[in-house]
Amino acid sequence: MLRLSTLEAWREFAKSQRASGRTIGLVPTMGALHAGHESLFDAARSRHDLVIATIFVNPRQFNDENDLRAYPRTPELDERAALEHGVDCLVEPTLEEMWPEYPNETPTTVSVAGVGDILEGAGRPGHFNGVASVVAKIFAITGECRAYFGEKDFQQIAVIRQMVHDLALDVEVVSCPIVRDADGLALSSRNARLSDEARIRATAFSRALANAQSHAASANEMRALMRETLEGEGIDVAYADVVDPVSLESTSDDEAGERRALLAGVLDGVRLIDNAPVMVRARRG
Numbered sequence: 001m002l003r004l005s006t007l008e009a010w011r012e013f014a015k016s017q018r019a020s021g022r023t024i025g026l027v028p029t030m031g032a033l034h035a036g037h038e039s040l041f042d043a044a045r046s047r048h049d050l051v052i053a054t055i056f057v058n059p060r061q062f063n064d065e066n067d068l069r070a071y072p073r074t075p076e077l078d079e080r081a082a083l084e085h086g087v088d089c090l091v092e093p094t095l096e097e098m099w100p101e102y103p104n105e106t107p108t109t110v111s112v113a114g115v116g117d118i119l120e121g122a123g124r125p126g127h128f129n130g131v132a133s134v135v136a137k138i139f140a141i142t143g144e145c146r147a148y149f150g151e152k153d154f155q156q157i158a159v160i161r162q163m164v165h166d167l168a169l170d171v172e173v174v175s176c177p178i179v180r181d182a183d184g185l186a187l188s189s190r191n192a193r194l195s196d197e198a199r200i201r202a203t204a205f206s207r208a209l210a211n212a213q214s215h216a217a218s219a220n221e222m223r224a225l226m227r228e229t230l231e232g233e234g235i236d237v238a239y240a241d242v243v244d245p246v247s248l249e250s251t252s253d254d255e256a257g258e259r260r261a262l263l264a265g266v267l268d269g270v271r272l273i274d275n276a277p278v279m280v281r282a283r284r285g
């Protein structure tokens with residue numbers, strides 16, 4: 001497995017591989033790799049001649065200094081996971097290479113209005129500007145490719161798809177299913193920060209979604225049901241919403257059909273998110 005850290009070497013490598021006729025599957029990550037990330041490597045591996053993974057803990061997408069400081073870093077384990085899951089080239093750019101001005105502002109920011117302003121965007125100001133800016137840069141350096149993202153970050157995919165469309169970037173975005181622990185908790189690098197006791201209560205997220213999926217209910221009934229499940233475990237709910245799966249706009253109570261339930265909340269000082277498809281029925285009477 002080739003390891004690169006400069007933008008120039010990364011750009012030249014991707015360019016030369018494409019020139020030799022190879023297709024590129026790209027998997028951007030922030031490291032602390034787990035089976036969720038590995039599923040993206042596997043998906044890219046199954047469709048491409050070459051798999052490039054990036055690891056960069058992007059400070060511009062953290063709206064909370066403490067969250068950035070506490071973000072887990074496991075470089076040796078990450079290298080092994082990438083190798084074992086068929087990554088050909090692991091790129092770990094330095095902060096100086098990616099954002100030379102940091103901690104000062106980089107003059108250019110990519111901002112996706114609408115889908116980037118609601119839900120996570122409303123609760124974490126600046127978060128999606130940071131995500132869109134770093135992903136745009138990663139796409140610019142890699143060039144034509146398919147890029148693999150997890151549905152765990154459902155809104156992030158919507159933001160990136162919008163950006164790719166609006167900027168006509170030469171990238172096809174592929175979304176991959178959420179990988180969960182046996183008890184239903186969606187894998188996340190942040191789960192490592194939960195106490196044993198909070199780790200058990202965190203299953204309320206997947207239970208809330210399963211409750212919503214198994215009850216034929218209107219959008220508002222589902223919202224209330226999910227909120228109740230989360231609050232029952234002492235989770236400070238940021239949102240428990242039912243939305244259109246493309247625009248992410250809130251579903252009104254008289255609509256029926258396939259929607260997406262999205263949850264976010266803080267447990268033990270750790271902000272967790274989860275989501276699942278749901279079938280809403282129109283409010284009766």
Ligand code: AMP
Pocket residue numbers: 028029030031035036037039040148149150151152153176177178179180186187188189
């Ligand atoms: P991160 O390192 O958290 O920025 O995540 C990198 C990529 O892995 C993103 O596309 C995430 O959506 C994806 N990812 C994280 N957790 C999971 C999971 N449990 N299942 C599937 N994909 C995931």
